[in-house]
Each structure stands twice: as C-alpha cells, then as structure tokens.
Amino acid sequence: xxxxxKWIFIVIILGAAGFLVWWSGWLGAAPVPTPTPxxxxxxxxxxxxxxxMSAANDTSDAAVAQDTxxxxxxxxxxxxxxxxxxxxxxxxxxxxxx
Amino acid sequence: MLHTIFAAALIASLAVIPTTALAQGxxxxxxxxxxxxxxxxxxxxxxxxxxxxxxxxxxxxxxRRIALLADMQARIQTMQKVTDAFKQNLSAAxxxxxxxxxxxxxxxxxxxxxxxxxxxxxSITQSHQIFALFMPQARIAAMAxxxxxLANMMATLGAKLQARVVAAQTAGAEVAALNLALTExxxxxxxxxxxxxxxxxxxxxxxxxxNDKTKMAANAAALKAARTNLQAAHKDLQDARKAIQTIxxxxxxxxxxxxxxxxxxxx
Numbered sequence: 001x002x003x004x005x006k007w008i009f010i011v012i013i014l015g016a017a018g019f020l021v022w023w024s025g026w027l028g029a030a031p032v033p034t035p036t037p038x039x040x041x042x043x044x045x046x047x048x049x050x051x052x053m054s055a056a057n058d059t060s061d062a063a064v065a066q067d068t069x070x071x072x073x074x075x076x077x078x079x080x081x082x083x084x085x086x087x088x089x090x091x092x093x094x095x096x097x098x
Numbered sequence: 099m100l101h102t103i104f105a106a107a108l109i110a111s112l113a114v115i116p117t118t119a120l121a122q123g124x125x126x127x128x129x130x131x132x133x134x135x136x137x138x139x140x141x142x143x144x145x146x147x148x149x150x151x152x153x154x155x156x157x158x159x160x161x162r163r164i165a166l167l168a169d170m171q172a173r174i175q176t177m178q179k180v181t182d183a184f185k186q187n188l189s190a191a192x193x194x195x196x197x198x199x200x201x202x203x204x205x206x207x208x209x210x211x212x213x214x215x216x217x218x219x220x221s222i223t224q225s226h227q228i229f230a231l232f233m234p235q236a237r238i239a240a241m242a243x244x245x246x247x248l249a250n251m252m253a254t255l256g257a258k259l260q261a262r263v264v265a266a267q268t269a270g271a272e273v274a275a276l277n278l279a280l281t282e283x284x285x286x287x288x289x290x291x292x293x294x295x296x297x298x299x300x301x302x303x304x305x306x307x308x309n310d311k312t313k314m315a316a317n318a319a320a321l322k323a324a325r326t327n328l329q330a331a332h333k334d335l336q337d338a339r340k341a342i343q344t345i346x347x348x349x350x351x352x353x354x355x356x357x358x359x360x361x362x363x364x365x
Contacts, residue, residue, distance in 0.1 A: 050178070053251060059258045067255040068342065074248045075339060081241035082332055084173075088166075088233040089321055 149212050156219045160203045163229060167196045170236050177243045179250075188236060195232065198225075231304050231317060238301045238324045245294040245331045249287045252338050256283050259345045263352075271352035279344040286338035293331035300324040 052070035054063035171192045174185055206218045260280055267273045301324040307313035 051247065051251060053254060056254055056257075059261045064255070064258055064262070064346070067251070067258065068346065071248065071251050071255060071339065071342070074244065074251060075335065078241070078244050078248060078332060078335065081173075081237070081244050082328065084169075085234065085237045085241050085325060085328060088237045089325065091166075091230060091233065 146212070149215055152215060152219055153206055153209075156206050156222055157203060159222055160199050160206075164196055164199050164203075166233060167192050167199070170233065170240075171196075173240045174236070177240060179243050179246045180239070188239070191232070192236070195229075228306060231306060234321050234324075235301050235304055238297055238321075238328060241328050242294040242297045242331075245290055245328070245335060248335050249290045249294070249338075252283065252287050252335070252342065255342060256280065256287065259283075259342070259349070262349055263345070266349060266352040266356060269353075269356040271356045273348075273352055276345055276348045276352065279341045279348065283338050283341040283345070286334045286341065290331040290334035290338065293327045293334060297324040297327035297331065300327060 051074060052066065054066045171189060174189050174192065177185055202218060202221065206215060209215045209218060263273050263276045263280060266276075300320050303320050304317050305313060307317055
C-alpha cells in the first residue's frame with residue numbers, strides 16, 4: 001500500500017515536471033498567452049472638419065472641390081449677413097398713433 | 099483676438115445697457131398701471147376705435163421686433179469664433195428684450211384705459227432708440243464672426259492649394275502665376291481678418307443716446323465706420339475667392355502640362 005502511494009506521488013511529480021518543461025518551451029512551441037489588445041490612447045485630438053470642409057490634410061481633387069463648395073456656401077451666407085446689417089441700420093419703426 | 103474684443107466691449111455695451119434701459123421703460127409703465135383703477139363690465143365696448151387702432155399698430159410693431167429678435171437669436175447660435183460666454187450673454191440679452199416686448203404686448207392687449215395705452219404705445223417709441231442700437235451691433239458682431247470663419251476656411255483651402263502648387267512645381271510645371279495668386283490670397287485673408295476685428299472695435303463704443311445729439315452723431319458715425327470695415331472685409335473675401343479660382347484653373351493647366359510632357363517623354 002505504502003509503495004503504491006509512493007509510485008503515485010512519483011508519477012504525479014514526474015507529470016508535473018514534464019508539464020513545466022513543456023510549458024517553458026524546452027520541448028517545442030509552448031502556448032503563448034494572447035495579450036488582450038489595448039487601444040493606444042490618442043496623444044493628440046484630431047480636429048473635426050467643420051462647415052462642410054474636408055480633412056485638413058486631404059489635398060485631393062475631391063477634397064479641394066468640397067472645400068471650395070463649402071466656402072461658396074459661407075460666401076452666400078455672408079451676403080445675407082450683410083443685408084441684415086444694412087436692414088438693421090436703416091430700421092424704421094411703424095409710426096404709432098399716439 | 100476677435101473673441102477678446104467681443105467679450106470685453108460688446109458684452110458691456112450691448113448686452114447690459116439696452117436691457118437696463120428697456121427695463122426702466124417697463125418700470126415707468128408699471129408705475130402708471132398701479133395708479134389706475136381697473137374698469138369693470140362692458141368697458142371693451144366703450145373703447146374707442148382710435149384706441150383699437152393704436153393697439154393693433156402697437157401689436158404689429160412689437161411682433162415685428164420680436165420676429166427680428168428671434169432671427170437674431172438663431173443667428174447667435176451659429177456664431178463660431180466667439181466664446182461660449184459671449185454667446186450666452188448675447189443670447190440672454192436678446193431673450194430679455196424679447197420677454198420685455200412680450201410682456202408689453204400682453205399688457206397693451208389687456209389694457210382698457212386710454213391714458214395707460216397711450217403711455218404703453220409711447221414706450222415702444224422710446225424703446226426703439228435702444229432697438230436701433232442693439233440690433234445693428236448684434237448684426238455687426240454676427241457678420242464679423244462669419245468673416246473670420248470664412249477667412250479661416252480660405253486659409254485652410256489655401257494651404258492645400260499651396261501643397262498642390264509645390265507638387266506641380268516639383269513635377270516641372272511653370273507655377274509663377276500660381277504663386278502670385280497664392281500671395282494675393284494670403285494678403286486678402288489677412289486684410290479680411292483685420293477689417294472684421296476693426297468693425298467690432300468700431301461698434302463697441304455705442305451707447306444709448308437718450309436724445310443727446312452729440313451721442314446720436316457719435317453712434318451714427320461708429321455704426322457707419324463698422325459698416326465700412328465689414329464691407330471692406332467682404333470685398334477682401336470676394337477677392338480671395340477670385341484668387342482661389344485663379345489657382346484652381348491654373349493648377350488644372352499646370353498639372354495637365356506635366357502629364358502631357360511625361361507622356362510625350364515616355365513615347
């Protein structure tokens with residue numbers, strides 16, 4: 001009985017040792033834990049294009065055309081602003097009876 | 099720079115003074131009302147046609163101003179080159195004016211005493227002096243804001259066009275005319291920025307005239323100067339847009355000539 005227990009211990013110890021040797025890579029490719037991908041923290045904030053403009057670093061034909069169109073939209077709005085300034089400066093109230 | 103001028107000058111002169119003055123007008127009306135005994139029963143029937151007509155005209159004038167203020171409020175929300183604090187102050191000033199006018203409208207509508215109605219209607223005329231300063235100043239700020247926005251957009255586009263011109267030059271294209279147009283573009287953009295800021299500075303000295311002819315003349319001159327600055331900036335931006343078109347057209351030709359030369363060499 002005691003001898004049997006000894007053999008069981010020996011087998012377990014040998015098995016554990018073998019597993020460790022295999023795990024350390026001595027006997028070939030060991031399973032490498034796959035690291036959880038971590039998104040790198042942005043170091044700079046990218047300014048979002050506004051007013052219909054394309055990305056600031058995009059010099060393509062399409063981007064230039066988009067920017068030109070966006071400029072034209074604002075130019076038209078500026079004409080409206082100009083008319084509003086004129087209107088506000090020449091505003092006349094409706095004459096009151098009293 | 100622009101928002102600094104806005105914040106320092108406009109908030110003080112535009113947002114505070116007009117609302118205070120209008121509030122004073124409302125206070126006068128409130129005092130008058132307190133001394134009036136509200137008539138009862140069948141009074142509406144005895145209100146003269148003249149009073150009814152005066153009420154209708156007053157309501158129309160108030161509604162017109164409220165509509166202009168609502169339009170101004172919407173425009174303020176689209177301003178981009180001013181601080182949030184400036185926008186909030188300007189927005190609050192517009193809201194205060196709107197509320198005061200709505201209150202006055204409700205009061206006139208419910209009023210039955212001819213003398214009180216007369217005082218209320220006259221307060222519209224008094225508040226017009228405030229309105230005549232407030233609206234141009236806010237409109238000037240809005241237009242100057244857009245001019246700066248446009249100048250920035252054109253500067254961004256100009257940088258892209260410059261990169262394209264450099265690339266065309268590297269490829270062997272003749273770009274002397276394009277470089278001249280780029281210089282013109284930058285000059286006009288800088289000038290537009292300067293003029294827009296000058297417009298805001300010019301309008302910042304406005305103050306209620308209280309029928310003081312000297313102040314009235316100073317306000318008129320300040321508004322005119324600001325308008326001149328805005329028009330100059332507008333013209334600069336139109337010239338800048340033409341320079342952009344010159345560059346776009348020139349780039350097409352320059353890049354096409356490089357392609358044609360390369361193709362000929364390969365053949």
